[in-house]
Amino acid sequence: MDENIKLGLVMLGRPQFDISLAQQFWGRVKTALESWGIDNIVALEEPVTRPQQAISAAQKLQGKDLDAVLVVQGTFTDASLILNLTRDLALPLLIWAIKEEPTGERLRLNSFCGLNLAAHALTAAGRKFKGIYGEPDTPQVQREILAFIRAAAAIRWLKGKKLGIVGQRPPGYYTSNFDEIGLYTTFGISVEYIPLFEVFSLADKINLEEQEASLTSNLDGYKQVEAGAVQKSLQGYLALRRIAIDKALDALAIECWPDFMVTYGGAACFALGKLNDEGIVAACEADVNGAITMLLAHYWSDKATFLADLVVGDKEKNELIFWHCGGAPPSLIARNLKPVASVHPNRKVPLSLYFPLREGETTISRLSPGKDGRYRILLGKGIGLQTPLLFSGNTLLIRLERPVTSVLDTILSHGFEHHYIIAYGDLIQEWREFARLLDLEIVEF
Structure with a gap:
């Protein structure tokens, strides 16, 4: 069943944070998905950092016959990016934030805070989504993400039965x-x-x-x-x-x-x-x-x-x-x-x-x-x-x-x-x- 799943993959970020480090996480996410059997991925390589880019990313994903869209919350962003991305993209949505270890120095990513803002905005807008926080090699994270993707795929698969x-x-x-x-x-x-x-x-x-x-x-x-x-x-x-x-x-x-x-x-x-x-x-x-x-x-x-x-x-x-x-x-x-x-x-x-x-x-x-x-x-x-x-x-x-x-x-x-x-x-x-x-x-x- 998993080999028939088709997933969109996007990363949100803000240039004032460490985009390079966020892209490393995005790459690990893509590798993890493929190792879990989800290898039919429409991946937008360029990070989405501006509202107009988010609208453009949504247009690129439309018409791709996707089961769901996975958004990597690479760094902190305000909620305008997620609202613009999802405005015309009526697909099951998962937003994945990375855990950042304390270093005693500045926050390089502040990923969870970005997810927090997105969750508030989407909930207020009446839009369903799932938020995930953690590393790809965590069994619980893997189980939650796969369950979401498989559920989204089942909804699409049922239509027309x-x-x-x-x-x-x-x-x-x-x-x-x-x-x-x-x-x-x-x-x-x-x-x-x-x-x-x-x-x-x-x-x-x-x-x-x-x-x-x-x-x-x-x-x-x-x-x-x-x-x-x-x-x-x-x-x-x-x-x-x-x-x-x-x-x-x-x-x-x-x-x-x-x-x-x-x-x-x-x-x-x-x-x-x-x-x-x-x-x-x-x-x-x-x-x-x-x-x-x-x-x-x-x-x-x-x-x-x-x-x-x-x-x-x-x-x-x-x-x-x-x-x-x-x-x-x-x-x-x-x-x-x-x-x-x-x-x-x-x-x-x-x-x-x-x-x-x-x-x-x-x-x-x-x-x-x-x-x-x-x-x-x-x-x-x-x-x-x-x-x-x-x-x-x-x-x-x-x-x-x-x-x-x-x-x-x-x-x-x-x-x-x-x-x-x-x-x-x-x-x-x-x-x-x-x-x-x-x-x-x-x-x-």
Whole structure:
């Protein structure tokens, strides 16, 4: 993902300070960015020292298809430079000031004070920005800067994405309601509606003869499940995949029950897991906001994610169990195990894949519309523990950093939906920056 990020790089300075020393810092910043994998940089080599230069620098950066602009606060400057630079440059903005060691002599840079003036002016002007203070080789500084850049890149990447709703939400699943206009105006995501009969009609025409063996070769117990329903399930996957590709859809929110099983005769669980492993994000129960959360978590982690219900909270052990019916991506299976072919745990229709998920650091997230229509993000993290399968379907036991009692109270008191997206890795700072840039409410547990 980072290789696709495009960043503008500018330095502000004042001639009465040590511009030469500031330029050394600017060079270290550029080298650090490249070492972190950000090598598509539009760098303006000449320091910006006058208001008219700032306007000219902005004009040079416009039209360069940038994700964000990083401003190096090389020395002290008054706020006119940053206001002129950003006047017509509507891009996520990061300003980086350098720490100056006391020498007993004059301030050579006074970089932080310049950032302070810029922060005051931008805040008064209602302009969002992020200020950073520190050395490039500081791990915390690196993490903060990369999180900001990755969040800014995700915002740009989302614009123009297409999500397909297959069927409609199950009766009473108000948690799958969504605001189509809000999705477009907030994230730039458009929605396409696909009736279930279109999927079923296409699926019934697909010949499995050459594909069934390759799709099921890694499944234990495949011969023990009812063959006709299994073939329906496999045909359903192939139909959904073809529709997603033909319509250039980036994500799907699928009505996986009741009609998939009752009317069509095969479960959608296998398709959900397989599509996610192939990079076509797919959420069950027509959960649109869940699918968008998965889309972002997949973008940042470069791995498939697990959409799950929270089913057990252990207050003594400070652990939560997340579960779903058998549609988890097989790439997330626990070590040394193979997926087991089986039936949907409640409807008893194949094809679901049973397995526990692997251990590792996890981020738990959920995009959700609040009562006022403003989007919010639920965020938490923990450590996934390797266990045997805890319930039929897919399970992951996560040990939390915070008390379970507090976590459950936060979820319930804020009225969050019942689906949570589990991603491997620590994506908390990316989510925070994403929310801050888009003015989303953050609810952490």
